[in-house]
Amino acid sequence: MNTSLTHLPEAKQKELAEILEVIKQEAKPVKIILYGSHARGDWVEDIYVEHRAVFSYISDYDFLVVIKKNGEKEYEIISKIVNRTKKYKNSVRPIVHDIDYVNYGLERGQYIFSDIIAEGVLLYDTNEYEFVKARPLTREEQKEDAEHYYNEWCESGIRLFEHTKSSFDLAIKKGFVLNEVVFFLHQTVEKFYAGIALVFKGYKPKTHSIEDFRTYTKYISEELYKVFCFPPDNKEEARLFDILQKSYIDARYKPNYKISKEDLEQLIKRVGNLEAIVVKLCNERIKSLS
Secondary structure, eight states: OBOOOTTSOHHHHHHHHHHHHHHHHHHOOSEEEEESHHHHTOOOEEEEEETTEEEEEEOOEEEEEEEOOOSOOHHHHHHHHHHHTTTSSSOEEEEEEEHHHHHHHHHTTOHHHHHHHHHOEEEEEOSSOOOOOOOOOOHHHHHHHHHHHIIIIIHHHHHHHHHHHHHHHHHHHHTOOSHHHHHHHHHHHHHHHHHHHHHHHSOOOSOOOHHHHHHHTTTTOHHHHTTSSOSTTOHHHHHHHHHHHHHHHHHHHSTTOOOOHHHHHHHHHHHHHHHHHHHHHHHHHHHHTO
16 A cells, blocks of 8 residues: 655645554554545645635545444544544544454445545554455446435435425324424435445444534535525525434423524525435436446
């Protein structure tokens, strides 16, 4: 594997060295690989003006952190790393898996891991473990997998969205609280994001955070990324997304939780946009594998 970062500016090399130390402290890894745009050299830090508003699109620092099986939850490790690296302009986005999980994925042709190994930069290695040889998938196998993931996740999201809208109408008619409806909406969004991630990469992060899903899938399409929190400096858009993000816990367990009819209507509208984009992009992806 490539081990050089000389294609990056010195300032980025310095930042990555600092982040590497944080990851080593929090994860006790056996391997750390930088992947994605900063590994390939095609990262983006784009600031542009549209309709007299200033927008930015900045590539993340993406890492595969490989650990031993030690009992600590992967999401806990990720949370610790992210919380300690918030000062950087480029968000730090690690995925954490034990070596057996990664090797199993390589053996069955899970191409996110084979792509990471092929394109990534190995930043740290204890030399305790080796990756198995990746089994390349044929285009036919890739198409079969993509169709399976679409049917399992996206079609389920489409059905759940219809149930959610029906539940909303019933709740308004009967005067019910809307807690269950916004939770169903959160689950719908999770299914759409998980589905498109699987269709494009054969992998979805282990999370219920739609904020994490949104960030993880932004490489697929700028249009997909802009469904929520856009424009990025719009406080109302940020407030609405925060309601949806927190509803996974708050709508079920927070005493006296409430969401207004108007906020829920706005969120349903945005999820409708998400559905249309996910369906379009997934169908284009599947067709491209024919």
